[in-house]
Amino acid sequence: MGRLRFNKEAGIKWLLTLFALSSLLFLFIIFAFILAEGLPLFLKVGVTKIITGTKWAPTKGYFGIFPMIVSSFLVTFGALCFGASLALGCATYLSEYAGRRTKLFLKPALELLAGIPSVVYGFLGVIYIVPLIREYLGGPGFSMLATSVVLGIMILPTIISISFDALMSVPAGYREGSLAMGATKWQTVYRVVLPAARSGILASFILGMGRAIGETMAVIMVAGNALKIPTSLLDPLRTLTSNIALELAYATGDHRSALFSTGVVLLVIIMALNLIANFWVRKRVPK
Amino acid sequence: MRFDPRTVSRFMTWSLTLQAVFAVMILVAIVLVIFVKGAPHVSLGFVFSYPEDMGRHGGIFPSIVSTVLLAVLSIMCATPLGVGTAIFLTEYTRESNLTRVIRFGVESLAGIPSIIYGLFGFIFFVITLRMGWSLMSGTLTITIMVLPTIIRTSEEAIKAVPKNLRMVSFSLGATKWETVTKVVLPSATPGILTGIMLSIGRAVSETAAVIFTMGSSLGLPTSLADSGRTMAVHFYILAREGISLEKAYGTALILVLTILVINIVAYYLMNRMVEKYS
Numbered sequence: 001m002g003r004l005r006f007n008k009e010a011g012i013k014w015l016l017t018l019f020a021l022s023s024l025l026f027l028f029i030i031f032a033f034i035l036a037e038g039l040p041l042f043l044k045v046g047v048t049k050i051i052t053g054t055k056w057a058p059t060k061g062y063f064g065i066f067p068m069i070v071s072s073f074l075v076t077f078g079a080l081c082f083g084a085s086l087a088l089g090c091a092t093y094l095s096e097y098a099g100r101r102t103k104l105f106l107k108p109a110l111e112l113l114a115g116i117p118s119v120v121y122g123f124l125g126v127i128y129i130v131p132l133i134r135e136y137l138g139g140p141g142f143s144m145l146a147t148s149v150v151l152g153i154m155i156l157p158t159i160i161s162i163s164f165d166a167l168m169s170v171p172a173g174y175r176e177g178s179l180a181m182g183a184t185k186w187q188t189v190y191r192v193v194l195p196a197a198r199s200g201i202l203a204s205f206i207l208g209m210g211r212a213i214g215e216t217m218a219v220i221m222v223a224g225n226a227l228k229i230p231t232s233l234l235d236p237l238r239t240l241t242s243n244i245a246l247e248l249a250y251a252t253g254d255h256r257s258a259l260f261s262t263g264v265v266l267l268v269i270i271m272a273l274n275l276i277a278n279f280w281v282r283k284r285v286p287k
Numbered sequence: 288m289r290f291d292p293r294t295v296s297r298f299m300t301w302s303l304t305l306q307a308v309f310a311v312m313i314l315v316a317i318v319l320v321i322f323v324k325g326a327p328h329v330s331l332g333f334v335f336s337y338p339e340d341m342g343r344h345g346g347i348f349p350s351i352v353s354t355v356l357l358a359v360l361s362i363m364c365a366t367p368l369g370v371g372t373a374i375f376l377t378e379y380t381r382e383s384n385l386t387r388v389i390r391f392g393v394e395s396l397a398g399i400p401s402i403i404y405g406l407f408g409f410i411f412f413v414i415t416l417r418m419g420w421s422l423m424s425g426t427l428t429i430t431i432m433v434l435p436t437i438i439r440t441s442e443e444a445i446k447a448v449p450k451n452l453r454m455v456s457f458s459l460g461a462t463k464w465e466t467v468t469k470v471v472l473p474s475a476t477p478g479i480l481t482g483i484m485l486s487i488g489r490a491v492s493e494t495a496a497v498i499f500t501m502g503s504s505l506g507l508p509t510s511l512a513d514s515g516r517t518m519a520v521h522f523y524i525l526a527r528e529g530i531s532l533e534k535a536y537g538t539a540l541i542l543v544l545t546i547l548v549i550n551i552v553a554y555y556l557m558n559r560m561v562e563k564y565s
Contacts, residue, residue: 020375022368023392023435027395093306096303115488115550116317116492120542124317124321186300215400216405217523244405248406273398
């Protein structure tokens with residue numbers, strides 16, 4: 001009996017170990033399959049021709065995705081310009097100025113909104129933002145500006161929630177000390193609280209960037225998907241993610257491989273962002 | 288020229304308040320617009336009837352069924368795997384290189400954008416394993432996608448269970464597994480359920496990963512090998528291809544309502560967990 005129980009316990013431990021290792025296995029096969037499909041084209045056509053090439057005509061042998069890389073970074077940067085300072089302002093208000101009851105109500109309300117499907121943001125962008133831009137600023141409306149605004153709104157809840165947590169984890173003593181020395185509320189916030197929460201705030205920006213650069217369907221809806229490097233805010237553009245989603249359904253042969261190559265580039269960018277974010281988060285929570 | 292710090296401070300208080308009001312208003316406006324514009328197009332008939340003419344007329348019943356099936360099936364796969372991983376990480380091992388590598392794997396999975404899951408599911412499940420565009424391919428892809436959420440929330444929940452409970456259980460002669468199943472897991476249930484609800488929310492609102500694995504057939508899926516079109520995918524196609532603005536708003540309302548209810552339940556459960564142990 002005792003022996004049997006020992007075996008059962010050991011068996012359970014093994015099973016749980018296998019479960020835990022499954023995440024690593026999934027990560028491995030995801031990378032393996034994306035790389036296996038995407039890398040051969042890099043070797044065949046040449047890394048520089050794909051990454052710095054400006055012409056995308058995959059059925060005719062042109063696989064340049066440089067405009068899409070640029071576009072992805074541009075809209076992500078645009079989203080941060082639009083969303084980050086607003087989100088940080090909102091988080092600062094919530095943690096430093098708002099009363100307890102406002103805090104208790106607004107924080108969960110904002111987090112609920114983080115769950116709204118991205119297609120809904122894209123749809124409302126098409127209905128409200130695109131015509132507004134076409135009407136008052138010119139161009140087709142489907143543009144870098146529209147995409148940046150939609151993505152900027154979409155990353156609001158993410159950034160607010162994480163930087164709020166970072167601000168709240170600054171010890172109350174910092175604030176009291178600063179106020180006791182005669183600093184005003186804003187001086188305290190600007191010189192003491194924000195710097196103390198710096199790494200958490202940066203991490204929230206990077207996670208917001210990750211969400212913006214990885215977003216697909218909403219971007220397809222508002223970006224216009226044109227195949228060139230945008231030269232103004234009102235130009236349509238195509239990002240790495242939308243390039244994949246627009247063509248995957250019907251692509252074959254080298255064309256399909258090229259979409260996986262696009263995925264490889266996207267994966268590399270995302271992993272780099274995650275490593276940076278992880279680095280900041282770890283610095284924030286000394287263990 | 289220097290401004291009086293007190294004036295600056297007062298100005299900033301106003302400015303930050305305005306920013307917060309603005310941010311909240313944008314987000315509230317999104318929900319309001321969907322509710323106001325969607326409500327006239329939603330009825331029992333809309334929910335329970337089949338779409339006609341590519342969704343131009345009729346309802347979204349098959350899409351609701353597809354969404355529920357996809358969410359339930361992927362949660363059924365991801366929960367044992369995720370909770371098991373969380374139990375292993377918290378109860379069965381110490382911090383070591385192994386746990387660090389596993390945590391790194393989980394974090395990396397969490398950071399991968401959904402279109403990459405779509406690409407992967409397409410090439411692995413749909414093409415290589417010959418499952419085709421099916422409920423099965425979609426379920427397995429979404430399972431991997433929501434796994435990190437379940438692992439992280441379950442881990443937090445299990446960690447929050449006080450040490451004393453385990454000590455008492457061990458001192459009564461319970462084995463590790465008995466302690467885990469009869470003491471730790473019951474106390475951690477609300478937290479684990481939070482992770483499950485959040486994962487259901489992700490499965491319901493996902494588009495990119497679903498459209499390339501589960502396809503977008505408008506029929507009612509009756510087996511794992513059938514393709515299906517979830518509400519999010521249906522909404523995307525209606526809106527993108529300009530099929531019907533009214534039906535798009537109607538679908539969006541049901542979609543947003545579902546997500547809000549799921550998230551509210553998740554939040555309620557999370558609060559219960561926090562109240563219990565703090």
